[in-house]
Amino acid sequence: GEDVEQSLFLSVREGDSSVINCTYTDSSSTYLYWYKQEPGAGLQLLTYIFSNMDMKQDQRLTVLLNKKDKHLSLRIADTQTGDSAIYFCAGPNSNSGYALNFGKGTSLLVTP
Amino acid sequence: NAGVTQTPKFQVLKTGQSMTLQCAQDMNHEYMSWYRQDPGMGLRLIHYSVGAGITDQGEVPNGYNVSRSTTEDFPLRLLSAAPSQTSVYFCASSYSQENYEQYFGPGTRLTVT
Numbered sequence: 001g002e003d004v005e006q007s008l009f010l011s012v013r014e015g016d017s018s019v020i021n022c023t024y025t026d027s028s029s030t031y032l033y034w035y036k037q038e039p040g041a042g043l044q045l046l047t048y049i050f051s052n053m054d055m056k057q058d059q060r061l062t063v064l065l066n067k068k069d070k071h072l073s074l075r076i077a078d079t080q081t082g083d084s085a086i087y088f089c090a091g092p093n094s095n096s097g098y099a100l101n102f103g104k105g106t107s108l109l110v111t112p
Numbered sequence: 113n114a115g116v117t118q119t120p121k122f123q124v125l126k127t128g129q130s131m132t133l134q135c136a137q138d139m140n141h142e143y144m145s146w147y148r149q150d151p152g153m154g155l156r157l158i159h160y161s162v163g164a165g166i167t168d169q170g171e172v173p174n175g176y177n178v179s180r181s182t183t184e185d186f187p188l189r190l191l192s193a194a195p196s197q198t199s200v201y202f203c204a205s206s207y208s209q210e211n212y213e214q215y216f217g218p219g220t221r222l223t224v225t
Contacts, residue, residue: 042216043202043204096168099147
């Protein structure tokens with residue numbers, strides 16, 4: 001299975017870029033994921049990256065994958081107050097029927 | 113498609129009571145999972161199922177039972193509720209064996225007094 005670690009808090013000003021970092025242990029991971037959880041809601045898939053990619057860009061989101069260091073990051077450009085949420089990094093738990101191992105989540109606070 | 117649905121949204125139990133949290137999906141997904149979310153702990157896997165009739169334990173299975181009689185439904189039973197089971201419970205499903213993307217229900221917030 002995958003152990004996933006991420007920082008717990010991040011505060012940025014509206015309009016700045018946010019970078020949320022994550023490290024993982026399982027070098028055989030095929031996909032790595034970023035989920036977003038807004039207050040009182042379930043988790044929504046934000047984006048994912050396949051392990052043979054170094055970068056994936058999707059509008060304001062950029063995912064960077066450093067396989068050598070087992071480091072994954074999510075960059076949000078032009079961060080808005082609506083981006084305030086908890087962001088979870090996740091990797092496959094192939095021992096458990098294709099469930100996911102989640103990090104503890106990074107709480108992003110965007111201030112005006 | 114309704115996606116993944118969970119009932120109830122909120123529940124308060126007394127210590128020792130039992131109850132079942134319902135989860136259903138209409139996407140014909142083979143893989144279903146239950147997670148609990150606690151502050152500062154992220155999501156932890158309770159039980160999972162790789163198809164109808166097949167279930168197995170996750171990271172924190174004690175105090176919970178599951179069954180999977182149909183592809184659509186995956187209920188979670190609390191046998192004798194304890195305050196330590198106060199949490200938010202999420203059900204999730206996934207389809208592809210190559211991509212582990214999980215679709216989550218809205219959650220059940222459970223309080224045990």
